Amino acid sequence: MRRAKMGFFFFTSRAAARFLDGIGRPGVSTAALLLTAASGGGLVAYADSAGGSAPEPSQDAPKKKVLVLGTGWAGTSFLKDLDCSRYEVKVISPRNYFAFTPLLPSVTCGTVEARSIVEPIRRMFEKKNKDVTFYEAECFKIDASKKTVHCRSAVGTNLDGNGDFMLDYDYLVVALGATVNTFNTPGVLEHCYFLKEVEDAQKIRRGVIDCFEKASLPNISEEEKRKTLHFVVIGGGPTGVEFAAELHDFLVEDLVKLYPAIQEFVKITIIQSGEHILNMFDVRIASFAEEKFQRDGIEVGTGFRVVKVSDDSITMKRKSVGEEVSVPYGMAIWSAGIGTRPVIMDFMQQIGQTNRRALATNEWLRVRECEGVYAIGDCATVSQRKIMDDISMVFKMADKDNSGILTLKEINDVLEDICLRYPQVELYMKSMHMLDIADLIRGAIGDSHKESMVVDIEEFKKALCHVDSQVKSAPATAQVAAQQGHYLAECFNKMEKCKENPEGPLRMTGGYKHLGQFAPLGGEQAAAELPGDWVSMGHSTQWLWYSVYAR
Amino acid sequence: MRRAKMGFFFFTSRAAARFLDGIGRPGVSTAALLLTAASGGGLVAYADSAGGSAPEPSQDAPKKKVLVLGTGWAGTSFLKDLDCSRYEVKVISPRNYFAFTPLLPSVTCGTVEARSIVEPIRRMFEKKNKDVTFYEAECFKIDASKKTVHCRSAVGTNLDGNGDFMLDYDYLVVALGATVNTFNTPGVLEHCYFLKEVEDAQKIRRGVIDCFEKASLPNISEEEKRKTLHFVVIGGGPTGVEFAAELHDFLVEDLVKLYPAIQEFVKITIIQSGEHILNMFDVRIASFAEEKFQRDGIEVGTGFRVVKVSDDSITMKRKSVGEEVSVPYGMAIWSAGIGTRPVIMDFMQQIGQTNRRALATNEWLRVRECEGVYAIGDCATVSQRKIMDDISMVFKMADKDNSGILTLKEINDVLEDICLRYPQVELYMKSMHMLDIADLIRGAIGDSHKESMVVDIEEFKKALCHVDSQVKSAPATAQVAAQQGHYLAECFNKMEKCKENPEGPLRMTGGYKHLGQFAPLGGEQAAAELPGDWVSMGHSTQWLWYSVYAR
DSSP: HHHHHHHHHHOOOOHHHHHHHHTTTTTTOOSSEEEEETTTTTTEEEETTTTTSSSSSSSSOOOOEEEOOOOOOHHHHHHHOGGGGGGGEEEEEEEEEEEEEEGGHHHHHHOOGGGGEEEEEEHHHHHHTTOEEEEEEEEEEEEEETTTEEESSOOOOTTTTOOOOOOEEEEEEEEOOEEETTTTOOOOHHHHHEEESHHHHHHHHHHHHHHHHHHHHHHHHHHHHHHHTTEEOOOOOOHHHHOOOOOOOOIIIIHHHGGGGGGOOEEEEEEESSSSTTTSSSSHHHHHHHHHHHHHTOEEEEEEEEEEEEEEEEEETTTTTTOEEEOOSSSSEEEEEEOOOHHHHHHHHHHHOSOOOOOOEEETSHHHHHHHHEEEEEGGGOOOOOGGHHHHHHHHHTTOOOOOEEEEHHHHHHHHHHHHHTHHHHHHHHTTTTSSSSHHHHHOOOOTTTTTHHHHHHHHEEEEHTTGGGGGOOOOOOHHHHHHHHHHHHHEEETTTTTSSTOSSOSSSOOOOOEEEEEETTTTOOEEEEGEEEEETTHHHHHHHHHHHHO | OHHHHHHHHHHHHHHHHHHHHHHTTTTTOOEEEEEETTSSOOOEEEEEETTSSSOOOOSSSHHHHHHHEEESSSHHHHHHSSGGGGGGEEEEEEEEEOGGGGGGHHHHSSSSSSSGGGGEEHHHHHHOOOOEEEEEEEEEETTTTTTTEEEESOOOOOOTTEEEEEEEEEEEEOOOOOOOOOOTTHHHHHHHESSSSSHHHHHHHHHHHHHHHHHTTTTTOOHEEEEEEEEEEEEHHHHHHHHHHHHHIIIIIIEEEOOOOGGGOOOEEEEESSSSSSTTHHHHHHHHHHHHHHHHHHHTEEEEEEEEEESSSEEEHHHTTTOOOEOOOOEEEEOOEEEHHHHHHHHHHTTTOSOOOOOETTTTSSSTTOEEEEOGGGGGGEOOOOOGGGHHHHHHHTTOOSSEEEEHHHHHHHHHHHHHTHHHHHHHHHHHHSSHHHHHHHHOOOOOOTTOOEOOHHHHHHHTTGGGGGGOOOOOOOHHHHHHHHHHHHHHHHHTTTTTTTOOOOOOSOOOOOEEEEEEEETTTTEEEGGGGGEEEEHHHHHHHHHHHHO
């Protein structure tokens, strides 16, 4: 088991290294066909030349200032792919490193070293010979009206003042991520551990050992040993589940040998408010995980909402009947959701985006009603354009011969473009188990000979009228953040070329390549949700998943 | 350079692993001849059988309780070599790991990972199948009159009280080490970094990077950059010198590439109160180090005593003229000496050992006037017995034929035993450049034929009367601590056998095998002081030094 883990570790290290180096090789995963929207609404297709053939910026004109806030998945991915010679690039982040966060749960138990999952931002630039200025500081205010941001150094004050400084920009890329969401549950901030930053993972590692050392002290009653060695994970999403699985492996493989006298008192519990853990995945994955946890003796408490955490007990409400129960615990890990950073909250207030969890951007990742500001990653949500809003334009584009009637061939000719622009079309067809567009049309106009099938605008509308129900916002994952960063960098790299199309290429309408989501279960078993709705169960999927990041 | 460093790293890791595993293999470095003192004062020699042939303790008699305080070099070395089946062994330490402290300066700069230099104590026991109880707690009071110690858990309180507990013992091994000595210099505790614990090294690593990030911020004046990037090491002993050398390598090899814009502002200074750095070594080593540092641009300020540290400047007094100077700094590392832990201070008070820096033990490491209590490592000093106090006994032992006169052959027959018991004899002869004992005798009684040289008791006294001037206390080093732990474990392992000699074997009178001391200078160069007064200068000595620990 240990040996297998080592193999796993080395693999993931390499995978991480490949991620860190590999992103941004020109053209590697850039679509061969991009669409740009002319202001009139027509569609122009052109071949993507991977940025290389775009004209160099004039030597005389001063470079535009690009300011990037954040060095997480989104910001780092953007910076890796950005052609920094075209802009004057500055980066602000309170962390001078990028962290490969999917491995954070492994850091908690020592499977992977914290240092193996971080890459210094400056080293990244040095390696790629990028001329980028980095400031280790926190942005605490965005002033879009003056095109400036206000920052505060994390490493103390300067001689002249309090360490604050101001920077201006032409383009601002907001990639500040999200924060932990306690849902204002009392006691969470004071008593729970979190799994968001590298420091969190290190604190958890130390905290687990502290519980074992405490339970090993003399004069400790059995009751207290049981309490001290009760590890409670609040939130049954991928992070919580992965942590519970890692912790279980750590206990079974390592700690039991080092603390044999107290092993009988150890217990792990996952508390989930929904009816299943991993409820964002296919139900088969949730069941697989729950069964595996049952075999391992990890208690899964579903349908409970935590209402209070004190220094020695967790109070929760059974959602079905409203009854409250309290459980004593030794260590609690809060992994129940993400919230909005204050600086984003303040910025949303300024631009009138109130009562939202994240910045709303249009399909090109530009913050709505805010010129020159882009937002990517967990601090943003892309608003997917509805096909029914553009249905006449789409019909007109497909109707090459201006006959007022679309043949199946005419529809098929632009289908790829449509699906890129409106990914909900493909999702809808999939959800209805339709094999091709003919099935969709046939459903609307009734059966007929395939070859002679034709539709007018009203029939076309009827065929597509339910499609927009499939509009989904992208999940707040590392994978989506990295893809957004990559996409935005490509846009910036060809901005010259796209000057006549100020909104940039049409693609990127929430249509992330869905590379699969993953929830490792420890013990070399893992469940993955993969493209094509294929569910794999077993120990090889973990590798597969990391290879998603390694590209 | 990087590659060479890696090679070095792997070597030292292996060396550390060998140290961690290798200590305590029975008989590996046990002398073949031990002497035991009978109460009458006569000497009994017997062959050491490496503990293996000593009689097993009776199954019926309850095992004696051995309590070990501390898991540093001394305590860990004792535990590794102790035959734990003979005793009921309990260990108290606030740290549940052993740290290979000679590599701490390397941790500060990332040459070596913190985790590579620590070994969990429980894993150590598990590996060696030792039945030892470990409590992660701090001993805050030793009560020798009641044979108990009072401890406090470092990981919180228990349900019933404040987490304090009490343990009793038959034998107590005090291996609590020393603490940082600030000599009550104002501002040191608040503003300086230290290099004593693993956490200290990690803090320094983060602190160095913070200085570079701070100096990289916008709106920072040149003056402030220079201040922020001024690294001051206070104390020119091996630790301070090694840290300065590591830091210099780190700057030259790594940081300069990552922070090219500010490299011209970086400066390292060592402040030393004596006239030379490394003044505990041969003067050639000090000169070598000073010349190397000069070439590297590291400023060495000797003859300065630091009198105050504020948040942005260090005030020091030039010892020769008394004038005070202040230097602005960004980071200060205090490495100027070791002090006494409060619990040791309190214990010394109880047993009447006042106004001392460390516990006084007799030659068998037993705390003077304190039955059943032993002290090893930096918290103890061994009082070397003077040969002149025992001169009649020594004469009588050598005078096999009771003639009242010693021949050279009679002296040579017991010379090895004498030198073991009174290592100052050998040190004295060496310092006087004497080749053998005949030179010593001849110096006292005047020249004569070697073969017929004989001495009576008065002439014997005269020959040896200056020898005790060479009594030296062992330095507070990891090496000495480990050797003391090893020695004491051997004593405990054969305690049954030595019951008739309650003071244990005669050997161990401060006569540590002097394995050489070492001060790495970075840049693959190192200077070592090796046994036989041989001075080596160059890059291979670093390896040699680590092999001392690796045995």
